[in-house]
Amino acid sequence: MEGLSELALNHVAQYFSALSEPTRLKILNNLRDGEKNVGDLASACDCSQANVSRHLSTLAKHGMVVREGRGTAVYYRIADESIYALCDLVCGNVARQLESQASLLGGLQAKK
Known part of the structure; x- marks a missing residue:
């Protein structure tokens, strides 16, 4: 962390904040096996699709997951x-x- 600006430190804190929710950690863990859609993740995490979508939005905002639409389906995978x-x-x-x-x-x- 040495040498990071205040702005960079704020970004790091926000990144870690995105990881501070258990459901988001479950989602990331479920994506280890490869890309999945919201329904698959909701089932695996025992959550509603709306809840999973909200968490995926946060993970995408911080660059942790990538969203890819294919026809009517949307799939998520790990970005890095x-x-x-x-x-x-x-x-x-x-x-x-x-x-x-x-x-x-x-x-x-x-x-x-």
Whole structure:
């Protein structure tokens, strides 16, 4: 982050903000396997199509997904696969923290 302007830092914060919603993370994860339409994503995420469309709009606004219309169907795909490296890094860190907390909690309960 060193050397980034205030404007650039604001863009980075907005980018991370787009990732701060669980449904958007589910959508991104479901797009790992390839492009999907709103109906497929709604079913996979157990959400309404309107809700998924709203989240896809946010992800597209931040350049995370690309929308492609084909006839009457619209398909979404990941714009840049590096989003998965970022998500996997963060998810791995969170998983390790949760394991550590569970281990610590288990150790405390064993002492009782």
